[in-house]
Amino acid sequence: MRRYELVVIVSPDVAEDDVPDAVDRLVRQPVESGGGELQETDHWGRRKLAYPIQRYQEGNYVLTQLNMDPQKTGELERGLQISEEVLRHLLIRLDE
Secondary structure: OEEEEEEEEEOOOOOHHHHHHHHHHHHHHHHHHOOOEEEEEEEEEEEEEEEEEOOEEEEEEEEEEEEEOHHHHHHHHHHHHHOOOEEEEEEEEOOO
């Protein structure tokens, strides 16, 4: 198991109240089904993007810290890439 930090920008089409449900479906379930665990989730709220992504000027930023098997990260990232609710994501391994 390794520690990772994941930043996800969720589409502004998803209501603020529905962002935790989207994160649960897109991040928590794949991580836990792969034997990992979510340590912390921090919803930063809706913020202006530095540049337009698709047709959006804003996005809902969510920072999560998680532990998971390095071989399972590909599955998590594939799920985030094909989701229409996710504008961008960045998964970083934390060195210990």
